[in-house]
């Protein structure tokens with residue numbers, strides 16, 4: 001969640017200092033795409049009254065709710081079982097807030113990394129992400145190269161050892177709360 005130092009941090013909408021007496025609303029780092037309009041709220045805090053005036057306020061709240069439910073449950077999209085350990089999971093933050101985009105349905109998907117090679121939409125996701133980027137709809141947020149890292153993870157060759165599926169290379173978690 002956004003770090004707020006009351007008496008020092010400023011509200012991104014009115015640019016005034018947020019005090020202990022103010023009712024604040026805070027957002028986690030839940031958006032991976034710097035070009036999405038909802039990125040405005042990513043890891044930020046606002047006076048509640050200022051926030052309520054923003055045209056995307058309801059949309060941002062609804063998406064934050066979906067993010068929080070997904071990160072609390074951590075259900076693998078493939079097995080529908082909870083991911084056992086946080087480091088065993090790959091999480092997709094918000095790619096697009098536009099419901100008309102093909103990628104919208106992938107927002108906040110979670111995978112057990114052992115299952116990712118069995119994901120039947122893997123090729124489709126990679127193609128669609130590449131097209132999305134080619135259409136100039138994507139930019140990684142600073143210091144967080146989701147696009148290349150996540151797609152690279154998905155592209156890692158899978159080596160079969162008998163009945164086991166083993167990733168050829170360690171997959172890094174696709175999401176960091178920091």
Ligand SMILES: [Zn+2]
Pocket residue numbers: 011012013014015016046047050051
């Ligand atoms: Zn404000």
